[in-house]
Each structure stands twice: as C-alpha cells, then as structure tokens.
Amino acid sequence: MDCGMAQDTTVPKLNFEYWLDKAIEWGQATTLESQKDVCLHLPQLQEFLHQLYETIKHLQGSTVAIQQFPLIGQLLGRLCWNPFVIGYDESQKTLMWCLCCLYSSEPQNAVELKANSWIRSLLCHLLCSSKWESNEAETSTFISVLGYTSADYYCHLVKNMVVSLVTELRENQFHGLNIQESTSASRVNAVSIFCVPLITLPDLIPLLETLLLYHGGSSKEILSSEFLEAVNEAFLKKKISLPESAVFSLWLRHLPSLEKATLHLLDQLFSIQLNSLEEVACVIKDSLLPQAASHPAVFRIVNEIFKNALMETDGTSEVVTIIQVFTQLFLQVHQNENKQHNFPLKAYFPHHHQPLVRSLIRRPFELPTTYWSQHLKHISDMVKALVEDTNVSSLTDLFEIWFLVACFGEWLDVAAEQLLKAAVEPDAVLWLVAFYYCPKNENQQRNQTMITETTDTSKEVYNLLTRTAYRLNHSGEENQRTMKLLNELLQKLTFKV
Structure with missing residues (x-):
C-alpha cells in the first residue's frame, strides 16, 4: 500500500512499503550485516506494529484488511520468520494480535478459509518460537x-x-x-x-x-x-x-466478567418476546448464571445488577418477570446442590428479615393448596410489620423490602388468584397485593391507587397470566382446562399489549 492512501484516514501514517522492503532485505537475519540493521530498527518497527494493530483491530476479518492494506500478509509473514524481530520486547505479542485481527471467525469464501489456515500456521510457529521458560532443567524437557x-x-x-x-x-x-x-x-x-x-x-x-x-x-x-x-x-x-x-x-x-455476563443476559432477554416464559427460562439456564449463583457471592452481585436494571427501567413488569424466573431457577439449583455446598439462606440474603425469607422461599407447589391463604396471611403480616416499623424511614429501606417480595413473585400471583376466587376480600392478601403495586403510598391510599392507565393494566394482566401459565405448567397438577383458558386469554391480550 502506498503512503498517500493512508493519509486520508484518521490513523497514523503507516509506511508499509518501507517496512516490507526492510523485511525482504533482512530475510531471516542470517548475516552479521542484516542482524545489525534489524537491531538498529527494532524500536521503530515495534512502534509501527503497534500502530498497525490499533488500525486493523476494528476491521472484520482478512478480506477488509487486505482491501485496505494489500501488502499486510507479505509483511507479517516475513516478520514472523525473523528471529530477531520476534525476540524483541513485545513484538511477538503484537504480531500475534495483528494476525488474530485478520482471522475470520466465520469465513465467507475460499480466500478467507485459506487466510485462516495461513494465520493458524503462523500463530503455531510463533507459539513454538516463544521463550516459554528459563533454563531450569525441570521445565526444559518438553x-x-x-x-x-x-x-x-x-x-x-x-x-x-x-x-x-x-x-x-x-x-x-x-x-x-x-x-x-x-x-x-x-x-x-x-x-x-x-x-x-x-x-x-x-x-x-x-x-x-x-x-x-x-x-x-x-x-x-x-x-x-x-x-x-x-x-x-x-x-x-x-x-x-x-x-x-x-x-x-x-x-x-473476575468481577467485571460476571457483570458483563449478567448484562449480556439482560440484553438477550430484552430482544425476545416474553410471551413464553419457557423460552426465557431456557435462555437464563443457558447463560449458566442461575447455576453459578449457588455461590452466595455470585448471587448477591447478579441480584444487585437486576435491582439496578429494575430502577433504570422504572420498575417495568418485563424486568420483574425476568427476575422472578431467574429466582425460581436459582432456587431449583440451590435445593438440588445444597447438600453439597450447604450455604445458609442468610448468606444469600444477609440484610433481610430471615423469617420472611424462609416463608417466601417455600414455593407454592411445596404446600397443599388449602394452606395457601394461611401462608399468604403470614407473609403479608410480616411485610406489614416491617413496613410500619418506625426504623424503616427511608425509601431505600422500603424498596429493599419490596424488591425481596417481588423476587419471589409466585406468591404474589397466588395472592392475585386468591382475591379473584374469594367471596369476601381477605384484608391481609389485599394489603400484600396493594403494597406490591404501590409501595410508596400510605396504607389508607393503597386501595384507591392500584394500577391507573389502561395500557399498563393490560400489560400487568398479560404478565400475570404468562407467569401463571408457567407456574401451572411446572406444578405437575392436572390443569388442562385452566391452561386452555389461559392460552385463549393470552392470545386475545397479545393484540392489546
């Protein structure tokens, strides 16, 4: 590539022809003359290679790079076989990085396939030429x-x-x-x-x-x-x-990797429709995060990221649903593996009221349906006592209580079902549902301010029905008629949401 072509771009001027001429002149530096000349130019060559890497690292595969820099293959190939070049400081590493930039992860044609093969052989050559070890006898055998x-x-x-x-x-x-x-x-x-x-x-x-x-x-x-x-x-x-x-x-x-994995999962989930929680559960399981969360440190960090995502999206019901499915999958892993690890619940929820955690963690299918109302009243009474405690003064404290209840959303869905079935509205269950939807309001206002705009209401109902369908599907009960009705309702609501 001639130098004039590079001047139009924002990258530093890259003098390919000069360095290719040098590489040809040096060969494999077998004469004293060529060795001296290589040594004289090594610092500038390393700087050139670094600039080259910075220039090509954003290009996708070999085709684009070769179009932009036609001499790149010749130059890198010759430099890789010069022992003085690859032995100097970080030149070997930079050459490897440049080669990796040219590698096509999904080759589109025969040229890219051939280029990939050539790159692999050069990388292997560099790998073999590496100064892996000192001269210690015990590591020199291989x-x-x-x-x-x-x-x-x-x-x-x-x-x-x-x-x-x-x-x-x-x-x-x-x-x-x-x-x-x-x-x-x-x-x-x-x-x-x-x-x-x-x-x-x-x-x-x-x-x-x-x-x-x-x-x-x-x-x-x-x-x-x-x-x-x-x-x-x-x-x-x-x-x-x-x-x-x-x-x-x-x-x-490596905490940044865990954070990136969690954000990557959220991105994936936001890009799919939440009309099938089976698909959501599959994507979450595939991420390995619920399995990794059996370690309390991982669980607490992932939970914190979910909490922030919820606040950034103003408590959207899609994010709440994702958190609830994740929590259910985590509980499955925790119950299966707890015999091995034996981490106490307090390790996962260190700052929460432990009796409330123990009640929420018991899943509805673990209890007889006749006991649901009593269990819900028990949960509601504990939440109410915590909320009305004079020590709970800040909105942060209130949010923490609400978030804990929201994570274990199966009980809230059961509460909503109980309200629909009950002839008389049970105060405790109604209070719990009202608190979930309007945690910031005073107690006396909660009954009057449940869910206001029509679009939000239909979204809430839609998500409630989706979660109910998912729960019934996994409860092992014979609910064919209910499931049929749920699916019909979901199909009708899909058009409104």
Missing part, C-alpha cells in the same frame, strides 16, 4: 521437541505444548508452591498473557480450563485481566465451550 518447523508438525506441537503446560500447572497446584512462589506466579501470569490472542484455538481449551481453575498460594490474582476478559468475551459470544466449573471460577475471580 521444549527440546519444539525445534520442528515443518507445517506437518504444527498441530502436534500446539497439543504437546498445551499438554506439557497443563501437566506442569496441575503438578504445581497438587504439590503446593514452594520457595519459588513468586517465580511460579509470574510464570502463570505470563502463560495467561500469551494465551490471549489464541483463545479460540480448540486445542487450547484444556490450558484455558487449567488456568481458570488454578489458584496459587498468592492472595492476589495471578492471571492477567486481559486473559480473563478475553475468555469471558469468547464464552459469551459462544466462540468457545468451557466446563461449568471453569466458567464459575472465572466469574468468582
């Missing part, structure tokens, strides 16, 4: 096999290297860290950084899993944040598949 350069051996070399590193890390973990703790930690960190541009290579998965489950003696995080972010990104975009234990470990050791 390095001796890395002298091969034939393309036939590349895939075997990557597999060999991954197997060797996995073995080394697992032995380190098993025997515990000795006096060389700091060396081991820095080595593990270096391995994690080196994996960043190769995250999506299938052969690397065992190494990713081992790194994510690796905990040295240090209290500080030893894996690089770039590695953790890159793994999370690849997992969320379904570019890699990881065992659940590795994903849970990633989220526990």
Whole structure:
C-alpha cells in the first residue's frame, strides 16, 4: 500500500512499503550485516506494529484488511520468520494480535478459509518460537521437541505444548508452591498473557480450563485481566465451550466478567418476546448464571445488577418477570446442590428479615393448596410489620423490602388468584397485593391507587397470566382446562399489549 492512501484516514501514517522492503532485505537475519540493521530498527518497527494493530483491530476479518492494506500478509509473514524481530520486547505479542485481527471467525469464501489456515500456521510457529521458560532443567524437557518447523508438525506441537503446560500447572497446584512462589506466579501470569490472542484455538481449551481453575498460594490474582476478559468475551459470544466449573471460577475471580455476563443476559432477554416464559427460562439456564449463583457471592452481585436494571427501567413488569424466573431457577439449583455446598439462606440474603425469607422461599407447589391463604396471611403480616416499623424511614429501606417480595413473585400471583376466587376480600392478601403495586403510598391510599392507565393494566394482566401459565405448567397438577383458558386469554391480550 502506498503512503498517500493512508493519509486520508484518521490513523497514523503507516509506511508499509518501507517496512516490507526492510523485511525482504533482512530475510531471516542470517548475516552479521542484516542482524545489525534489524537491531538498529527494532524500536521503530515495534512502534509501527503497534500502530498497525490499533488500525486493523476494528476491521472484520482478512478480506477488509487486505482491501485496505494489500501488502499486510507479505509483511507479517516475513516478520514472523525473523528471529530477531520476534525476540524483541513485545513484538511477538503484537504480531500475534495483528494476525488474530485478520482471522475470520466465520469465513465467507475460499480466500478467507485459506487466510485462516495461513494465520493458524503462523500463530503455531510463533507459539513454538516463544521463550516459554528459563533454563531450569525441570521445565526444559518438553521444549527440546519444539525445534520442528515443518507445517506437518504444527498441530502436534500446539497439543504437546498445551499438554506439557497443563501437566506442569496441575503438578504445581497438587504439590503446593514452594520457595519459588513468586517465580511460579509470574510464570502463570505470563502463560495467561500469551494465551490471549489464541483463545479460540480448540486445542487450547484444556490450558484455558487449567488456568481458570488454578489458584496459587498468592492472595492476589495471578492471571492477567486481559486473559480473563478475553475468555469471558469468547464464552459469551459462544466462540468457545468451557466446563461449568471453569466458567464459575472465572466469574468468582473476575468481577467485571460476571457483570458483563449478567448484562449480556439482560440484553438477550430484552430482544425476545416474553410471551413464553419457557423460552426465557431456557435462555437464563443457558447463560449458566442461575447455576453459578449457588455461590452466595455470585448471587448477591447478579441480584444487585437486576435491582439496578429494575430502577433504570422504572420498575417495568418485563424486568420483574425476568427476575422472578431467574429466582425460581436459582432456587431449583440451590435445593438440588445444597447438600453439597450447604450455604445458609442468610448468606444469600444477609440484610433481610430471615423469617420472611424462609416463608417466601417455600414455593407454592411445596404446600397443599388449602394452606395457601394461611401462608399468604403470614407473609403479608410480616411485610406489614416491617413496613410500619418506625426504623424503616427511608425509601431505600422500603424498596429493599419490596424488591425481596417481588423476587419471589409466585406468591404474589397466588395472592392475585386468591382475591379473584374469594367471596369476601381477605384484608391481609389485599394489603400484600396493594403494597406490591404501590409501595410508596400510605396504607389508607393503597386501595384507591392500584394500577391507573389502561395500557399498563393490560400489560400487568398479560404478565400475570404468562407467569401463571408457567407456574401451572411446572406444578405437575392436572390443569388442562385452566391452561386452555389461559392460552385463549393470552392470545386475545397479545393484540392489546
């Protein structure tokens, strides 16, 4: 590419022809003359490679990059085979990142397929050329096999290297860290950084899993944040598949990844219709977040993000429904796995009234239907006592009580059903439903101010019926007539919402 073409863009001027001429002139730097010249130019070359990476990292795949920079393949290919270039400072890493930018995750044609194959072979070559270890005897055994350069051996070399590193890390973990703790930690960190541009290579998965489950003696995080972010990104975009234990470990050791995963789930759920909670439940389960939330730290963070989403959307019923389905799925996991982990309820809800939590956590299908009214009255009495407590002075306290009740929405739906069936309106149940819909109003006003605009009312009814259909579907009861009626009502309401 000539220099004039790059001047029209906002990126720094990239002198491709100059550096390609240099790369051709240097070859593989076998003469003393060429070696001296390479060494003289290495700092400027590294700066050029960094600018190149910054320029192409937003381009999608090899086709676009080659259209914009026709000489890029020749240049990168030659530089990758120059031992002086790849041995200097961060040049090797930057070359890898540039190659990864050219890699097409979904190749559209034969050219992109061929480019992908070429990129993989260059990455493997760089991987083999890496200064992985110091000269310690115990780690040099597997390095001796890395002298091969034939393309036939590349895939075997990557597999060999991954197997060797996995073995080394697992032995380190098993025997515990000795006096060389700091060396081991820095080595593990270096391995994690080196994996960043190769995250999506299938052969690397065992190494990713081992790194994510690796905990040295240090209290500080030893894996690089770039590695953790890159793994999370690849997992969320379904570019890699990881065992659940590795994903849970990633989220526990790197809070930004957990936050990103939760926001990614919300984005997914907002893009689908909430007319089938079965589909919503499937998407939530697929995210692995309810399973990860069996650890109290994960549960509390996810719950906090949901709470913020609810406030930002002014308490929209779609978000409430999502939170309720998530809570139900979490409860299933918690009840199934509690024998293993045995975390007390207080660990998940540390600042809430524990008797209320225990009552809300009991799901309707666990109790006989004849006991529902009594259980609801018990819940309502506790909520009322908390709300009317003189210590509950701020709106924040009130919101926390309301949010807890809202999370366990099955009981609110049952309360609404009970009101529809009852000949006389039971005060306690009516108060609970009124509090749910109008928590900020004074007690005497609650009865007069339930749900005001027609569109909001039909939305609330629609969501109530959707949740009821989902609950009846999972309760195991024979409710064919009720389900038929619910589905008819839902079809009619779909047009109004």
